[in-house]
Amino acid sequence: xxxxxxxxxxxxxxxxxRGEVKMVIGWEKGTFWYLSPPAFITEPEDCDRLVWDxxxxxxxxxxxLDYKFTEDKIALFVKGxxxxxxxxxxxxxxxxxxxxxxxxIKCPGVRDGRQAAALGEERRSEAPLAEKCRYCTHxxxxxxxxxxxxxxxxxxxxxxxxxxxxFAEVARLEAMSPDERYAFWTGExxxxxxxxxxxxxxxxxxxxxxxFDRSQSGWCGKQMQRSENMFFAITRAxxxxxxxxxxxECERVCPEGIPIMALxxxxxxxxNELFGEYEAGVDLEAxxxxxxxxLDDPEEFH
Amino acid sequence: MANEARVNPLVPRTGxxxxxxxxxxxxxxxxxxxxxxxPFTPLPGQLAMLSLLDVGEAMFSITxxxxxxxxxxxxxxxxxxxxxxxxxxxxxxxxxxxxxNGFPVEExxxxxxxxxxxxxxxxxxxxxxxxxxxxxxxxxxLWIIYGARSPADLCFKxxxxxxxxxxxxxxxxxxxxxxxxxxxxxxxxxxxxVEELHPDPAGKVAITCGPPIMIKFVLQSMEKLGYKDDQIxxxxxxxxxxxxxxxxxxxxxxxxxxxxxxxxxxxxLKQLPNEY
Amino acid sequence: xxxxxxxxxPELLQAWAGGAKVFVPQDKGGVSVFLPWEGQGNLTLGEGNxxxxxxxxxxxxxxxxxxxxxxxxxxxLIEVPSLEEKRVLVGVRSCDARSLLLxxxxxLTRGYVDEFYRQRRENTxxxxxxxxxxSPTCFCTAFGIDPGRAEGVDVQMxxxxxxxxxxxxxxxxxxxxxQGSSLLAEAGxxxxxxxxxxxxxxxxSGVTEKLQRMFEHPYWTAVSRKCLGCGACTYLxxxxxxxxxxxxxxxxxxxxxxxxDSCMFSEYTRMAGGHNPRPSKKERLRNRFLHKLQYFxxxxxxxxxxxxxxxxxxxxVNVDITRVIREVKEVTL
Ligand code: SF4
Ligand code: SF4
Ligand code: SF4
Ligand code: SF4
Ligand code: FES
Numbered sequence: 031x032x033x034x035x036x037x038x039x040x041x042x043x044x045x046x047x048r049g050e051v052k053m054v055i056g057w058e059k060g061t062f063w064y065l066s067p068p069a070f071i072t073e074p075e076d077c078d079r080l081v082w083d084x085x086x087x088x089x090x091x092x093x094x095l096d097y098k099f100t101e102d103k104i105a106l107f108v109k110g111x112x113x114x115x116x117x118x119x120x121x122x123x124x125x126x127x128x129x130x131x132x133x134x135i136k137c138p139g140v141r142d143g144r145q146a147a148a149l150g151e152e153r154r155s156e157a158p159l160a161e162k163c164r165y166c167t168h169x170x171x172x173x174x175x176x177x178x179x180x181x182x183x184x185x186x187x188x189x190x191x192x193x194x195x196x197f198a199e200v201a202r203l204e205a206m207s208p209d210e211r212y213a214f215w216t217g218e219x220x221x222x223x224x225x226x227x228x229x230x231x232x233x234x235x236x237x238x239x240x241x242f243d244r245s246q247s248g249w250c251g252k253q254m255q256r257s258e259n260m261f262f263a264i265t266r267a268x269x270x271x272x273x274x275x276x277x278x279e280c281e282r283v284c285p286e287g288i289p290i291m292a293l294x295x296x297x298x299x300x301x302n303e304l305f306g307e308y309e310a311g312v313d314l315e316a317x318x319x320x321x322x323x324x325l326d327d328p329e330e331f332h
Numbered sequence: 333m334a335n336e337a338r339v340n341p342l343v344p345r346t347g348x349x350x351x352x353x354x355x356x357x358x359x360x361x362x363x364x365x366x367x368x369x370x371p372f373t374p375l376p377g378q379l380a381m382l383s384l385l386d387v388g389e390a391m392f393s394i395t396x397x398x399x400x401x402x403x404x405x406x407x408x409x410x411x412x413x414x415x416x417x418x419x420x421x422x423x424x425x426x427x428x429x430x431x432x433n434g435f436p437v438e439e440x441x442x443x444x445x446x447x448x449x450x451x452x453x454x455x456x457x458x459x460x461x462x463x464x465x466x467x468x469x470x471x472x473x474l475w476i477i478y479g480a481r482s483p484a485d486l487c488f489k490x491x492x493x494x495x496x497x498x499x500x501x502x503x504x505x506x507x508x509x510x511x512x513x514x515x516x517x518x519x520x521x522x523x524x525x526v527e528e529l530h531p532d533p534a535g536k537v538a539i540t541c542g543p544p545i546m547i548k549f550v551l552q553s554m555e556k557l558g559y560k561d562d563q564i565x566x567x568x569x570x571x572x573x574x575x576x577x578x579x580x581x582x583x584x585x586x587x588x589x590x591x592x593x594x595x596x597x598x599x600x601l602k603q604l605p606n607e608y
Numbered sequence: 609x610x611x612x613x614x615x616x617x618p619e620l621l622q623a624w625a626g627g628a629k630v631f632v633p634q635d636k637g638g639v640s641v642f643l644p645w646e647g648q649g650n651l652t653l654g655e656g657n658x659x660x661x662x663x664x665x666x667x668x669x670x671x672x673x674x675x676x677x678x679x680x681x682x683x684x685l686i687e688v689p690s691l692e693e694k695r696v697l698v699g700v701r702s703c704d705a706r707s708l709l710l711x712x713x714x715x716l717t718r719g720y721v722d723e724f725y726r727q728r729r730e731n732t733x734x735x736x737x738x739x740x741x742x743s744p745t746c747f748c749t750a751f752g753i754d755p756g757r758a759e760g761v762d763v764q765m766x767x768x769x770x771x772x773x774x775x776x777x778x779x780x781x782x783x784x785x786x787q788g789s790s791l792l793a794e795a796g797x798x799x800x801x802x803x804x805x806x807x808x809x810x811x812x813s814g815v816t817e818k819l820q821r822m823f824e825h826p827y828w829t830a831v832s833r834k835c836l837g838c839g840a841c842t843y844l845x846x847x848x849x850x851x852x853x854x855x856x857x858x859x860x861x862x863x864x865x866x867x868x869d870s871c872m873f874s875e876y877t878r879m880a881g882g883h884n885p886r887p888s889k890k891e892r893l894r895n896r897f898l899h900k901l902q903y904f905x906x907x908x909x910x911x912x913x914x915x916x917x918x919x920x921x922x923x924x925v926n927v928d929i930t931r932v933i934r935e936v937k938e939v940t941l
Contacts, residue, residue, distance in 0.1 A: 060926035062744060067926035070833040088925065096833070217637065227838035227924050243875050245854060252854050252867050254669040283924030285840040286659070287639060340723040342853070343674050346685050385676040385683045386857045424683035571879045573853045576720035579869070580850035581876065583899070586906035591718065605823050607885045
């Protein structure tokens with residue numbers, strides 16, 4: 031069996047040559063060995079740019095929104111978490127299933143690029159798994175049109191996964207006193223640049239017009255200061271409540287290294303405790319806990 | 333500039349609206365002065381940053397001035413302009429300026445001038461028309477072609493129908509897209525009207541201002557009539573914040589519309605990226 | 609040429625702190641940023657550049673411009689007091705020192721002087737620190753910047769075994785060194801270490817001329833596809849100077865402030881009527897690169913990039929300006 035990367039290139043070339051898709055979105059090598067940013071391939075002869083390595087972290091699902099208003103069919107490579115992003119967008123009626131061709135990859139887990147960079151290229155093999163992969167419950171895509179074949183990616187992956195740690199950071203923060211917790215979060219979010227990278231990459235954040243792009247609306251001031259930053263932080267977290275697929279992308283893209291996932295996971299944990307276990311972006315038919323109405327809702331309606 | 337260095341150019345002076353004139357259902361002209369008289373003395377075509385302190389600030393063209401005041405004609409399009417339209421005489425405002433290059437009044441000397449305006453686009457052009465009337469001997473024939481959607485939408489009616497037609501060696505032609513029961517004048521769009529009137533390009537400079545779509549077709553008409561790119565002058569509108577070439581917002585290529593514009597010849601515009 | 613032992617540096621900072629507020633790179637939650645020196649702190653003078661450039665100290669993320677009060681038709685405006693605080697900025701790398709000169713062009717020339725910037729700039733002494741080891745993302749030499757000696761600074765420092773060499777460049781700089789004379793010893797200039805060799809290299813000649821002919825090129829569609837439009841690149845860039853002006857209103861009073869803004873955002877150019885001259889990320893990304901590599905050179909005669917590498921390091925999708933420069937030079941027209 032040929033390597034995932036070879037299969038990727040071959041399938042992309044076939045799809046483009048036969049005109050079955052207009053574009054293939056995958057990954058390519060970036061400036062440095064520890065970066066594999068998104069690649070947009072439209073010509074069959076460019077397919078050799080595609081790579082598959084341990085730094086193909088970027089969730090590509092959100093890019094489909096850029097092509098929402100074109101008629102073109104687009105092929106996309108999806109790891110487990112990426113595929114959950116697709117479900118997310120489908121549930122929100124953001125994309126048309128017919129216009130996407132999903133090529134699934136059984137993901138052995140990706141590695142933390144920043145930590146890899148710090149270790150240096152000689153120690154590439156020692157780079158730790160990305161945080162999200164340590165607790166990943168779906169390394170295999172949950173939705174796809176075809177699945178690339180490999181020997182044992184999933185097995186490697188399962189051996190490394192330690193789902194117990196999923197809420198460890200949340201537990202640490204919950205154990206703090208309110209003042210300590212306030213100091214922790216203000217300390218982190220005081221650095222927030224309000225660049226909105228965390229929002230822009232997120233497959234759960236897909237409002238057509240975000241309130242943070244309408245500063246005239248008066249909802250949130252454009253000042254980069256504590257009160258406005260906090261308002262942004264909380265609003266973003268609440269907007270993805272019950273919809274966050276734990277792809278970890280918001281935290282990865284944050285230029286200021288703010289631990290955004292701790293906030294997301296706190297909400298996931300609370301939702302699980304209040305409404306029962308739910309995993310976003312896994313089952314297309316299951317209604318998200320905050321997207322349905324039940325008479326026995328734990329919160330009373332007034 | 334050196335002796336003004338200590339004046340903070342981003343902080344407005346307070347002034348007052350002393351008179352409000354209803355031009356059309358959605359355009360009003362505001363007369364503004366300060367305790368120490370006219371806020372500043374602009375050249376025709378220059379701009380002012382006007383604010384209601386608790387609402388917002390935006391850039392407007394200065395349509396005219398008197399010895400003690402400035403006049404800004406403002407169309408209702410958003411939050412600030414809504415609030416201005418609600419304001420009454422006596423209202424305190426913030427004002428700073430003048431900004432921008434203004435019309436090239438020196439270079440236009442001795443030329444016949446053709447003014448083509450649409451809707452609120454007459455506002456900046458009017459400052460130049462009035463300037464030419466004040467300095468009548470410096471300029472040749474003045475020809476004003478102006479149009480609006482309907483008779484009710486015509487701005488500066490007093491100038492169009494009373495003041496300007498009386499000026500020596502000056503002609504005024506007015507059209508509306510669609511007339512009403514009382515309308516005796518011409519009906520039709522400005523670009524077609526211009527072609528109908530076919531002003532001869534020889535010795536002329538045309539100054540045109542109006543909605544982007546009108547400008548686009550006026551420019552086509554001008555080309556048909558034989559006007560060269562450097563015989564056509566227009567003004568641009570961009571979103572502006574600082575007005576002094578610092579905030580970066582109004583750039584067209586390497587030029588800042590707030591400093592190097594808003595007045596450009598068509599020849600200059602064609603050198604700039606098409607991003608307006 | 610003077611020398612100070614490494615463990616004496618905090619005392620020198622303390623001496624300066626007597627007459628000014630001292631800012632120096634320190635560790636904050638794992639990242640290196642310019643922070644006020646408060647007697648102790650975890651200095652990060654050895655480990656590459658700060659995550660955020662020092663521009664915030666001259667052109668803050670958010671600053672109040674004036675306050676106002678409104679009572680019916682009456683309104684009054686209250687100016688903020690002038691900024692008198694004296695400051696010493698220590699540990700500025702050559703790239704960031706150049707960026708201050710570029711900011712000077714923007715804020716202090718072309719007819720208008722930005723008073724907020726001028727006051728901060730004139731009240732701040734700059735102590736530069738030479739780079740003897742560069743990050744893999746650095747490419748300052750592409751813009752003729754010498755990592756071993758900064759332009760337009762008051763004092764130049766070099767790291768050497770066991771401490772730092774210092775040279776007073778301006779009168780104000782020599783005065784600063786005079787304040788710490790008991791901590792400083794004479795040293796020979798022959799000890800000045802070799803400057804770092806930046807990790808990236810790119811040849812910039814001809815790129816402006818090429819870009820002048822590339823506005824409509826399909827390259828911009830291709831290169832912008834992956835961009836998230838997040839603006840991280842512009843916020844972290846030491847030379848990006850765009851700002852917005854807005855107000856915050858509470859009852860009868862409020863204040864006007866300016867805050868950083870980014871040409872990567874859709875709201876940036878959107879007009880009151882809804883028309884947006886830069887409707888998609890293609891136009892916005894193009895504007896960012898043209899501003900750095902064509903427009904700024906046309907207007908001020910210099911590139912608006914200092915090769916600090918922050919944008920390509922922190923861009924979530926690795927949009928890399930050195931690659932863009934190379935590709936621009938290669939594409940066929
Ligand atoms: S909130 Fe973060 S982890 Fe959750 S879906 Fe969005 S980007 Fe992914
Ligand atoms: S990515 Fe980080 S810095 Fe940017 S808005 Fe989100 S939290 Fe703030
Ligand atoms: S464009 Fe990038 S490399 Fe250049 S100065 Fe700005 S942040 Fe640094
Ligand atoms: S940091 Fe990267 S993704 Fe974000 S706006 Fe800049 S180029 Fe685009
Ligand atoms: S409005 Fe700020 S640069 Fe023109």
